[in-house]
Amino acid sequence: MAEAAAKTVLDKISQGHLECPICCCLFKDPKMLDCLHSFCLNCLEEMMSKQKPKAKKITCPVCRRETQVPDGGLQSLSSSFFLSSLVDEVKQQEAALGEASAPTATCDCGEGKEAMWRCLDCSDNLCQKCREAHERVKSTKDHQIISLGDWHKSKMPPAEHSKPSKPITRMCTIHNDHPLYFYCDTCDTLICSMCATLDHRSAEHNLLKIDDSIRSFRTEVDNILQEFEKCRQRFKSTEKSIEHARKRLQKKLAQARSDIDAKAEAEITKIRNKAKLLTDKVNEIGQERDSEYEKALMHNRKQMERADQTIAAVNDLMSQADDVELLDLKPKVMHNLEFQKELKCEPANHGPSFIGVKCQDVVSDEDLGEVCVSEKWQSKEEFGKEGTGDGEFQFAARVACFTNGDIVVTDTVLNRLSLFSSTGRYKTSVAQGDAGHQLEAPCGVAVTHDDLLFVTDQKKVKVFDTELQFVREFTLSADDADGQSESDLTAVAVDSQRVAVADMGRKVISVHNLDGSMIASISNNMVKNFLTISNFGRLVFTNYEGQSLLCVNFKGKEMFRVKTFMNGKAAQPTGVLCDDDETIYVAVHSGKRGDSEVQRYDSNGAFVATVAQGLFNPLGMAFTPTGDAVFADIYSVKIFERM
Template identity: 75%
Template sequence: MAEAAAKTVWKISQGHLECPICCCLFKDPKMLDCLHSFCLKCLEEMMSKQKPGAEKITCPVCRRETQVPDGGLQSLSSSFFLSSLVDEVKQQEEVLGEASIPTATCDCGEGKEVIWRCLDCSDNFCQECRKAHGRFKSTKGHQIISLGDWQESKMPPAEHIKPITRMCTTHTDHPLCLYCDTCDTLICSMCAAFDHRSAEHNFLKIDDTIGSFRLDVDIILQKFEKCRQRFKSTENSIERARNRLQKKLAQARSDISAQEEAEIAKIRKKAKLLTKNVDKIGQERDSEYEKVLMHNRDQMERADQTIRAVKDLMSQADDFDLLELKPKVMHNLEFHKELNFKPANHGPSFIGVKCQDVVSDADLGEVCVSEKWQFKEVFGEECFGDVEFQGARGVACFRNGDIVVKDTELDRLSLISSTGQFKASVPQGADCHELEAPWGVAVTDDDLLFVTDKKKVKVFDIELQFVREFTPSVDDAEGLLESKLRGIAVDKQRVAVTDIGRGVISVHNLDGSLIASISNNMVDVDDDFAISNTDRLIFTNHGEERLLCVDFKGNALFNVMTLLNGEQARPSGVLCDDDGSIYVKVETDEYEGDVVQKYDSNGAFIATVAQGLYSALGIAFTPTGDVVVAGKISVKIFERV
């Protein structure tokens, strides 16, 4: 038992009671403005090494500066709670036989009984020495309490029988009983009657003040937690951008190599030069991301240091100490207003290569430093191919490049090849394997086509053969509105469905078993949505002109207005990339055509990546990363450049 207690005492002293400078138990600890404490002697040695006449001392932990008081380092605030804890550790060590038994007589050599304790010096005094201690200019402001009160104060807080009586430094025979909010200082009744009697002084009971103080600190600490969450979200976004950059760099090198092989004899040297250029840009951009990360981490580390110091202070100091330190604590907690997390800039995360035939001294290609999509081909328009659309709205793509198109006017689900040739359609009818009124379409990574059809979700294979079906909502439950399924989205493991009849979004395993059901009346007929690989649902609200995001519990993560040229614009189709980026189709007037905008995973606008879509509704990714757009009478494909 004794050995275990000794280990506990040593663990406490290591964690809280060692001076960061000398690594020994605190001796006369003094607190700097940053709330870090050090032995007075250690601070004096630090100060002696500075230039003569220096008015500030730098904290060796956080590097923040503290103005040295007129009375010198001795006048800095004393860490009474640390002194008390050090004395407690020493007392426990004495009980365990690890220290000599302290003398009960004063050190003055007169053999007089010790009856007083100086909290600033951590020394015991007899009555005569106590009077002498109060006469010296450097020590007359020290806090002195009776030895009995001090011994009681060293018990754990839960075992306190009565609070410590702290005496006023000005009126030494009067206890501190009030707090002057105007002067931010503890006062006694005599101070209140004479020194703080004017109308501008507002003093309160200590209990009332400490309660309000603790509440203010709790509120600010909660704000710090929100800062921490923003930091984490920004850091994740930056990491995803960096990962995307690496993928794009790899793809760029691959494109360069392909072109290099086609022009082997002429272009090998130019290919190396271009690769070097790509790598240089990639390294420069990655270096910028690293700088942003380090800046944000440094900001958070500084905030964490302040929080740790405040939390230690709030949990270990008594009420008197806290109120004496209130100005410094609140000043330090103002630090959260200075936190400035640099956001993730996703623009530089894109890098590609636009290759070209090389003749004479022409370059192999050029580095594309921003993401854009260019028109590639169109199906259905001007009788191109053998397909015709009247209301192409929903699209999805299989791994072989085949495209599924939902035509709301023809009420038809068609399969066309990557060259625009009609291949098959799902029959319409009352049979369970047929479709009655299909709406939303989505294809999984293993080529399963999910279709919303009135109250059911039906599943087909790559040849549009029926596989299975499931019902997202329990039908005909008393008091429930009629189910009306519309949008659908899938990822590698899940499928999500919007039910505009009942105002819910349900998330299922691919076999149809329910994972979560979210009440949400923001989704309408004209809206689309997607599943992010970070367990989020991103959807558009066409009528309210907003882009929204919720988690699988229905908690709103962001809700932003979609704008185009500074004006509100109506969103419809939405996609999520592997790196968490969000692509949204936004409507404009008929002359300019619709556009596709890119947002980061936190809903912040990045750039417009495609224009001139005209009456576009649904959008989907092809296996090669191109984008398929359903535009009523046509299906267009845009490739990234």
């Protein structure tokens, strides 16, 4: 059983790593192309014979990259000594297991003649006639040939294969009796002491000991591979962002078609043809833009596929070849690694991901509507005014929406929660000291999918129903960040399973189950007054003084931190909100009231566009069940339709 398992492992190694991609047999005299892929010399020669006569380049059948054929022909290409050694080792292991793959007693020429010799470079058995031919041919005359009997005797027993072998002493090809000792960094070649004395003694030749040179070479390769990994992460992040934009485009396309159909039905038959024309126009734009996204994705994937092939070849070489061979191949390796300079990542263009329809009444021969190719919000409703009475505000700071469309507004000066209908009609309110509501200084508000209203109230989080009736409360953990600061709960956000609370006093974001039990506590000095949870399980928040938009995961790892700007100048962010497709919306202030706007960012924190302008002083933000955006705007509440 053990021998069978060992044989299976050897077969897998042979098939996966030691077979020529052309002939699918174990490598014989493998040669390496500039792309670091290796093939049998005979296979390359046969392939070259089928190309144009006297071709100066050979195309790799794996990656299609070209290699300049040396003046001495294909036999002058770099030999893959480590592959030859591995092939020989596998054959020895198979022989030790008593398998049929052990060296045969006949010559590998196929004529059935008795084998008397073994070529260590080709791993072939040779008869006397083949040996003589081997020594005559220019490409093989320097190969090391020993008797077949000596070769059998030289094989180690299986138990000794695990012992580390001594480094092979390579001799100089010019001075055959001198070992290679130096590496000339100027000439990119291995030399012996005689070479150093005779041909590389001038000051322009930078000579290094082999050990020092290989150490420097490995370090250089490691650094480049690390840059490759960073590049891979950028491609991965960009692809994810492109996919988000593409999904948003599909969602918006579907909504646009739905809007068109609704308007078309209202106008019945007379607008059916115009509806179709408009739909075709939307589809045409959508297809063109989707095609561009597809091109960007395919470009980036092909770039990384090519890079991965190069990295795989380099990694195999670096892990399997010996030091001398690595240095011999250094020019080719470094040439291949320069591919990273050519990598060009197509960025995620979020602008074309938006498409909508602005419909209008059909009169005479006017079109059914117009296609909106960029996102733009327009004012829809506004209610409230400055004052202290019902439905009035001194400092409307936060908003939240129930599933029936009702809007909850927090006034942090009046310490009051007010409830309004979706159209702004005042319904009820609770304030500091109201009996039965246990409310002191409400601030942050958020509503769950089952209509529970979570409110931060100084050091506690309190829960209310749709009529603003008190349900329960919970207190955050006493383990604060510095052991001294007191809690000051300023913001709350919810998703389907969790509630996150910003504690500006202790500089902590705590994450809880909906019943108040603790999940995680995250220390962050930037946490302030506004917070939201994204669908990807991230916490997004703003820092007004630091003019920053930040994102961390539930373990506290910072995913991004970006500065916010208006008209090229640093600006202060307040309210923040995440859409279903991971789009982030931020209310941004120039520093004076009456000149604020809402900006859109992608899931990686990259600015996309300004979607609304001319707000007074927007703070808290929320989405209505129908997708409109609601703002607490100091003395009023504004509702914007998202186009």
